[in-house]
Amino acid sequence: MQPGAASWSFDEEDLAAITQTVLRFLAETGAHSSLIVDRSGQLVTTVGQPLAFDPTVFATLTAADFSANDQLARLIGETDFTTLFHQGEKESMYVADVARRLILVVLFDTRTPIGLVRLKLKPVVEELTAHLDRAFTRARESGTTQPNILAGAGDEIDELFNW
């Protein structure tokens, strides 16, 4: 894993593998939904039951929450906190770092024991890391993950802002 690339991309295959892993995790734990967010706050995908809130906003706040906690960790002499847990009366969320690239958010209610989420989380994070590693290895080997869709799009970009 090489963190800090200028930009990165997902293709259908990456997303399908990630979704598959998260779906299995949801089934094993009984958690109802999950979001995958990148560290800069952009939503990658949602898995599980449809969400009743705006996932874009949720993604941004999650990344900010995670970044703020990273800084808190440093202040107390830790490198980072790899997981965060927010407990509510009915709904709770567990947030985990994936290879310092992505954030996995798990939403669950009182029917799911937190211990189970914690237990099943580690292998899931490892599997997600492996998916990401594959995507990056492929990117390194081929030079790029996808053809640059904006290559030579100068005029089209000008046109886009012609309002």
Added chain:
Amino acid sequence: MSMINYAAREINCKIVYYGPGLGGKTTNLEHIYGKVKPDTRGKLISLATETERTLFFDFLPVDLGTIRGFNTRFHLYTVPGQVYYNASRKLILKNVDGIVFVADSQLERMEANLESMQNLYDNMAEYGYDLTRMPFVIQYNKRDLPNAAPIGELQAALNPGWEPAEPAKARVIPDPYHSGENLVDQLPSGEWVERVSYFEGVAIRGDGVFDTLKSVSKLVLKALA
């Protein structure tokens, strides 16, 4: 850090509005929120204090249209302007794709503008980003106020220019937004300097807000192309 999601056919980019406290960063976002069609924007989120000073950030996602079948989604953030909040400010800059510096034109805010600009350079440098090599524009806000400094003075202080990014750029490049002015120009000493685009704004009325947004967004997409 832009993210291209081929599965969702989306290009996601992050733009940060930076500048001194009470300069109008949040006002820029509020105006955009009020003017764009509701189906092309998300909620405006403000993490603010009780007195409406930005504590962590404001956030507004906007879609600016489709290019080659991909939806261009811009995530607009503001930072807290007060000096005290540098830790939060730095966090927001992480993985940024484009910067808008919202300067307060009032003469008595010149010092605060300079301090904030220096802070922006420093924070970017700590992440290993070079501000002079990335999509960056300046908005001189509050142009309607009687104590607004002349544009020339603000430009000299906040946008004095630097050596062009590439030698090929060492030629006169006119400023597309101000006729008779140049973005890249040769000084009497023979040195070439490159400046960023600037816009005059009265954010509270919306003047200059969309020109600023369009300009930085275009630079961000062109950097990807």
